[in-house]
Amino acid sequence: MDQKDEKPNCRSLVYVHNPHLDALKEDFLYHFSLGTGTHNLPEMFGDVKFVCVGGSPWRMKSFIEYISAELNLEDPSSDYPNICAGTDRYAMYKAGPVLSVSHGMGIPSIAIMLHELIKLLHYARCTDVTIIRIGTSGGIGLEPGTVVVTKQSVDATFLPRFEQVTLGETVVRNTDLDPSLAEELLRCSKELDQFQTVVGNTMCTLDFYEGQARLDGAFCSYTEKDKHDYLTKAKEAGVCNIEMESSVFAAMCNLSGLRAAVVCVTLLDRLKGDQLSSSHDVLHNYQLRPQVLVGYYIKKQLKAKSQRS
Amino acid sequence: MDQKDEKPNCRSLVYVHNPHLDALKEDFLYHFSLGTGTHNLPEMFGDVKFVCVGGSPWRMKSFIEYISAELNLEDPSSDYPNICAGTDRYAMYKAGPVLSVSHGMGIPSIAIMLHELIKLLHYARCTDVTIIRIGTSGGIGLEPGTVVVTKQSVDATFLPRFEQVTLGETVVRNTDLDPSLAEELLRCSKELDQFQTVVGNTMCTLDFYEGQARLDGAFCSYTEKDKHDYLTKAKEAGVCNIEMESSVFAAMCNLSGLRAAVVCVTLLDRLKGDQLSSSHDVLHNYQLRPQVLVGYYIKKQLKAKSQRS
Numbered sequence: 171m172d173q174k175d176e177k178p179n180c181r182s183l184v185y186v187h188n189p190h191l192d193a194l195k196e197d198f199l200y201h202f203s204l205g206t207g208t209h210n211l212p213e214m215f216g217d218v219k220f221v222c223v224g225g226s227p228w229r230m231k232s233f234i235e236y237i238s239a240e241l242n243l244e245d246p247s248s249d250y251p252n253i254c255a256g257t258d259r260y261a262m263y264k265a266g267p268v269l270s271v272s273h274g275m276g277i278p279s280i281a282i283m284l285h286e287l288i289k290l291l292h293y294a295r296c297t298d299v300t301i302i303r304i305g306t307s308g309g310i311g312l313e314p315g316t317v318v319v320t321k322q323s324v325d326a327t328f329l330p331r332f333e334q335v336t337l338g339e340t341v342v343r344n345t346d347l348d349p350s351l352a353e354e355l356l357r358c359s360k361e362l363d364q365f366q367t368v369v370g371n372t373m374c375t376l377d378f379y380e381g382q383a384r385l386d387g388a389f390c391s392y393t394e395k396d397k398h399d400y401l402t403k404a405k406e407a408g409v410c411n412i413e414m415e416s417s418v419f420a421a422m423c424n425l426s427g428l429r430a431a432v433v434c435v436t437l438l439d440r441l442k443g444d445q446l447s448s449s450h451d452v453l454h455n456y457q458l459r460p461q462v463l464v465g466y467y468i469k470k471q472l473k474a475k476s477q478r479s
Numbered sequence: 480m481d482q483k484d485e486k487p488n489c490r491s492l493v494y495v496h497n498p499h500l501d502a503l504k505e506d507f508l509y510h511f512s513l514g515t516g517t518h519n520l521p522e523m524f525g526d527v528k529f530v531c532v533g534g535s536p537w538r539m540k541s542f543i544e545y546i547s548a549e550l551n552l553e554d555p556s557s558d559y560p561n562i563c564a565g566t567d568r569y570a571m572y573k574a575g576p577v578l579s580v581s582h583g584m585g586i587p588s589i590a591i592m593l594h595e596l597i598k599l600l601h602y603a604r605c606t607d608v609t610i611i612r613i614g615t616s617g618g619i620g621l622e623p624g625t626v627v628v629t630k631q632s633v634d635a636t637f638l639p640r641f642e643q644v645t646l647g648e649t650v651v652r653n654t655d656l657d658p659s660l661a662e663e664l665l666r667c668s669k670e671l672d673q674f675q676t677v678v679g680n681t682m683c684t685l686d687f688y689e690g691q692a693r694l695d696g697a698f699c700s701y702t703e704k705d706k707h708d709y710l711t712k713a714k715e716a717g718v719c720n721i722e723m724e725s726s727v728f729a730a731m732c733n734l735s736g737l738r739a740a741v742v743c744v745t746l747l748d749r750l751k752g753d754q755l756s757s758s759h760d761v762l763h764n765y766q767l768r769p770q771v772l773v774g775y776y777i778k779k780q781l782k783a784k785s786q787r788s
Contacts, residue, residue, distance in 0.1 A: 186697045186698065187697070187698045187699070187700070188694075188695075188696060188697060188698055188699040189699070190694040190695065190699055190703070191695065194695065194754075197695065197754075198754055198755070200754070200755065225568075226567050226568070227567050228567045258535050258536050258537045259534075259535070259584065274583045274584060274585075274588055275568065275583055275587060275588045275591060276583075276585045276586065276587025276588045276590075276591075277585065277587060277685065278584060278585025278586060278587065278588070278684075278685050278686055278687070278690075278723055279583055279584045279585045279587070279588050281585075281685075281686050281687070281688075282584060282585075282686075282687045282688070284697070285687070285688045285696045285697045285698075286697075288697035289696075289697050292697070326644045326647045327647045328647075334686070334689060334690070335635045335684070335685060335686070335689075335690050336689045336690065336692075336700070336701065337692055337701055337705060337706075337709045338635045338636045338637075338709065375587075375644070376586065376587050376590075376644060377587055377590050377591075377643070377644070378510075378587070378590070378591045378594070379590075379591070379594045380643060380644075380645045381587075381643075381644050381645065383645075383646055385497075385499040386497075386499065386500065386503065386506065387497060387594045387598075388495045388496070388497060388593070388594045388595075388597035388598050388601070388731070388734075388735060389495070389496045389497055389594075389731075389734055389735075390496070390497040390498070390499055391496070391645070392645065392646055394499070396646060397646075400646045400647065414587055422697070422698075425697075425698055426697060426698075445503075445506075445507055445509070446507070446509065
């Protein structure tokens with residue numbers, strides 16, 4: 171039995187940090203349409219070990235189908251029902267130990283989902299959970315299709331921090347991601363040998379157009395040179411790609427003790443343009459890469475675990 | 480002919496402010512899956528006079544069905560197809576001069592949609608467009624079910640401003656909404672006489688839990704008294720309700736010359752709790768109120784216009 175990564179007598183819980191929750195008679199997770207008074211959360215989710223999240227509900231459904239096939243969990247008769255069918259805010263699918271949840275676009279949207287997901291995993295008494303965001307991004311100076319595993323999420327001034335406003339005051343939170351998980355994902359990509367993967371910093375913005383120095387929004391008050399200077403400075407500061415959710419994801423996973431990674435494919439090189447010029451098929455292939463990498467990682471982990479037990 | 484609100488020789492266009500757009504051979508509105516090279520936007524959207532936006536795709540589909548019936552535009556054979564069926568980022572429906580678009584949750588999500596919507600209305604050469612966000616919110620000291628028409632959108636420190644980060648630097652934008660449109664909507668509510676409507680300030684936050692002083696998130700580091708003190712200060716500063724999109728909506732509509740309003744129903748009184756305790760039927764009825772009010776307003780406008788012509 172290889173005990174290197176295993177602590178059999180010290181299982182890691184998912185932490186909430188909120189003394190008020192103990193006083194709630196029941197807790198309704200409104201944006202999931204699930205609750206402690208209406209659902210048996212330990213029975214529904216107690217075996218979850220891997221949570222994959224991504225912006226698009228379609229992509230998260232396609233991920234659960236993919237991972238089920240990879241793990242030989244497929245039930246040909248089952249259609250993977252949306253567990254959050256009572257709402258259209260998020261979609262959620264489950265196959266064995268894997269949960270797949272959509273989070274919409276932007277920090278506020280993923281933050282609502284994570285508050286309710288962390289409470290769900292806590293109420294379900296899940297242990298040793300790994301959570302990975304699989305997404306798309308704009309690359310800086312990378313060949314389109316390169317996969318970036320995030321080391322730190324940085325803000326628009328390239329600083330590794332997330333500013334949470336609470337009662338009108340700003341609290342700064344850490345945005346580091348788990349270094350050993352990032353290393354393991356990089357190793358998996360080398361074993362897979364299907365596409366290029368790098369580990370680097372990811373810039374997280376509040377806006378897709380002006381916030382990412384695009385020239386093709388409804389408003390733009392800067393020149394092409396201003397854009398290039400800004401993106402070049404970002405690159406020099408170690409930024410490999412730009413997306414819109416990683417900072418609050420890293421901050422909230424840190425607080426709750428979840429082992430977390432962000433794995434995003436770059437759909438274009440922002441130093442060369444703003445709009446997607448690759449064909450539909452090429453872009454579709456790129457979008458599959460994070461799920462292929464994460465699927466390989468999950469399969470490898472489960473195989474190692476079954477060999478140990 | 481009543482020319483009070485009519486300027487027949489001075490039609491108001493929807494403005495983009497981006498000199499780079501002229502250089503684009505074609506513009507693909509990625510998150511709508513619509514483009515100038517692939518779709519005839521003037522033919523598809525040139526007659527649009529009213530745009531209603533809201534977070535939930537289901538609610539925006541239900542709105543188009545409601546308004547079609549109200550305006551006698553219904554075609555019993557038609558199912559109101561989703562115009563953005565090529566993507567799952569947003570949903571869009573059209574009936575006559577009314578466009579209904581979903582925007583997801585939070586400032587970044589609605590901002591992406593508005594960049595592409597403003598470009599769409601510009602390319603379609605639409606004139607005299609009114610845009611109204613119909614949504615849900617938490618009230619402060621109001622009877623649940625009260626509808627709030629926003630005067631100004633304020634931030635978490637109760638200041639009427641939106642901070643746009645561009646090239647790493649913060650630009651402050653105005654968040655006033657059209658006062659004559661707010662007045663007209665209040666007048667419509669009095670004529671309808673079905674529910675209470677007030678005009679007041681709306682606080683727009685980046686987060687639903689800690690950002691809105693809720694005690695039921697995964698994390699909470701403040702007391703119930705801290706929460707009450709904060710919400711009471713908000714009330715004293717003129718805040719009637721709290722939601723997550725109005726500031727960037729007001730800012731972007733101001734920049735583009737769109738006549739804009741925010742009409743949100745309050746689902747609960749945040750001074751009395753954080754979770755929704757009303758029954759499903761009661762909440763459903765509350766959520767219909769903004770669409771009933773805006774439907775009445777649109778019908779009245781179109782009737783006045785047909786009487787003038």
